[in-house]
Amino acid sequence: MTDKMPVNPLLQGLASRAMPEPCSVVIFGATGDLTHRKLVPALYNLAADGDLPAGLSLVGFARRDKTDEVFRKELEEAARKYSRQTIKDELWKNFASAISYHRSEFGELEGYQRLGVRLDQLDKDRGTRGNRLFYLSAGPDQFENILTNLKSAGLANTPMGGWARVIVEKPFGTDLTTARHLNEVVHNCFEEECTFRIDHFLGKETAQNIMVLRFANSLFEHLWNERYIDHVQITASEQLGIENRAGYYEGAGALRDMVQNHLLQLLTLIAMEPPTDLTADSIRDEKVKVLRSLRRIVGREVARRVVRGQYGAGSINGKPVSGYREEKNVQPKSMTETYVALRLLIDNWRWANVPFYIRVGKRLPKGGTEIGIHFKNAPNVLFNRDQSGVRDGSQNVLVIRIQPDEGVSLRMQSKVPGASVRIQPVKMDFRYGTSFGKASPEAYERLLLDAMAGDATLFARRDEVEEAWKFIDDIEDGWHSKENESGLFFHPAGSWGPAEADQLIENDGRAWRRL
């Protein structure tokens, strides 16, 4: 290992964030959907905005036979279709000149050795300084193969004082055991600080805004605890079914697919204590503490605190849609859940006895992801005296919309104009789209740039992933234990889930938010 490259003095102060060093990005599974729909459009957009290092090179690694030219052509078509910016021919030409295709089997060491030679040459030609970013966009069954071969070929360490980092796409295992194994495999090849477990939810503007909202506004933090907050609801609903993902989804289900990663990540951002600083580890330390404080749901508790459902035939947007069991490649008697509702508790000082309700499902009436912070009612002394029953309408609710229509709204009580004192809830609304006219960058743009710059703040750390799996595994065990088998409840597509999910929250005298 030689000395680190000196800092480029001309780049100092040029942009509001540090420009990443030039590097080679190697995408494993480069012919797949993610590369075409997200990764290449994201990289092009970064280049068009002048945010990418000019020396960046992109190598697609996959099994199919393909020339550089054909690969570039395919990526160009994808970029034209999926990029948020119009493709400018000259810029694309320059961007494409940095793209090459590397054909190899994932399990063939010699292919990685050839890759090493290619990357060394790129270092010389394009000045990428031995910096490599490996993106595992292949199927999870190939991760181990790829990682061990990267190590065997000497690519997990780089010459010239550069760096080698790896981005791992979800799923990070299918349970605690497999996650630990995968983490071990990754750890054998790359240091934790060079490992970036990507969860694109964390790259969304509103997810990033949660910390700003909480810790840059003195208004909220004093109220952010069990004294003032009645409960929290996190909802992720989709109109879509499973599309072509039956193979994966049948083995995963909504709990593993969405709750273990995206929704628990959002929960940690809402519930965490202020970090000591904004470094990646300080933030992730606080997130892990939340996961460790989650009250485990075990044994008989699973049936009481978790509802799992599956959509049957119904209609979406006025069109009939088939039920989950009738979807292509799904078992006719599948017991996989497409809907989950949970009641969680966090056993720490701040959140004692504040329930966090989470619901996630496919084929629901409306698509959207949001977090609702429901504040406790004002004392029933003056204006609230006559109200009774489920009093959802009278609470102050702070809603953080993650997608679509990213923004924040606050519901509060207001007097209706007139001679009598009539009170009605009104909504203060902040929308990213209208307040900041410029379109937000795609989550993958931000995350790719962060990984190139070595900033792991928006990526999951090993212990975060494992703690989340511990929590999820208990529920899965509860579902699948014979003595204590929990039911699967059906609901028609286009409805808001099974009645049992409504009951889950109504038992506490509360109701799901109407999205």
Place this chain on the structure above:
Amino acid sequence: MPEIQDLVRGMPVEVAEVNRSLQVLWEQEGDVLTRASLINFAVYSEAPDALSANTQLMEQVTHEHACRVILLAANPAASKQRVQAWISAHCHGTGAGARQVCSEQIAFLLDRSSPDLIRNILFSHLDSDLPLYLWWQGELSHQVDQQLWSWVDRFFFDSHSWREPVQQLTILRGSVASAGSRCVLCDLNWRRLIYLRLAFAQVFDHPWVAQQIDAIRDLEVTYHPEYWTTAILFICWVACQLGWELEQKGDFECRFRSDKAGAPVFVRLKALPGPWIGHIKLRFDACYLQVDWHGDFLETTLQGESRLRQILPAGGTTLAELVQEELARGGEHRTYLGALKIAEELWQGE
């Protein structure tokens, strides 16, 4: 029949009725239009056609940055004091549905304006609690009073448009200092250089070029004849970032000393019609680097032991695009202040 100028400026209103008239406007249009505002953006100009020109310009700026636009067109030489006002809105589709997002605009024509009048008009029409950005077009005079300075969060100007840049900077610094203002100076002339600086700087990411940084022998900048101050700012940025010290100055040739290199660096400027800065050539001991501006793109070429060619975005070139960029990316501009120290010496001339 409304006068033609009203069609551009908006609906004429009494000065005392501006805020109420805006309320009425939004109440009438509330179902299809959403008012949005993140900043008060005031634009001051003494040019005769300022209101029309700036209305069109802010139409573009508000496309990406929702704000309350306050246009101040001043005529200090008028014989009688008189203020006229117009209100209007810049509306843009949001892409989803028919709803439009609008930035409101208040335009004032100020005859026989004075610092008192400007301050009063501006203060009484700010959207409360939002930052105030003031864009002063043209030469600075003493038309901005101290209290107003202390309210300004970002001060926009274009040093390219100044006839006497050094004198103007003296006024600017004096005003900011006397008001104890902490406003950020946003020179659009500096913003002109952002993509050029990015393209130029990124070549030095290459390890081989990075090693040559102390072997720079001369720098040649070809600029549009009207953009000498822009070219000087560029040179001063390079000098400041690389730690060069000015040894000998001239309008078209100067010499810097680089302690690390132990040899002088010669700088030459050439005026030629074309882009603001059409061509940059940097000669090292063993190679040279060129940056050429071609329409929407910048081409960087390195000739030497290593050969590199890159095409990078050149960014927008209209005033509206520069303002949009500044609003989107503008930071504290500490690098600018460093470059400015050297630029002042060069702008001053021999």
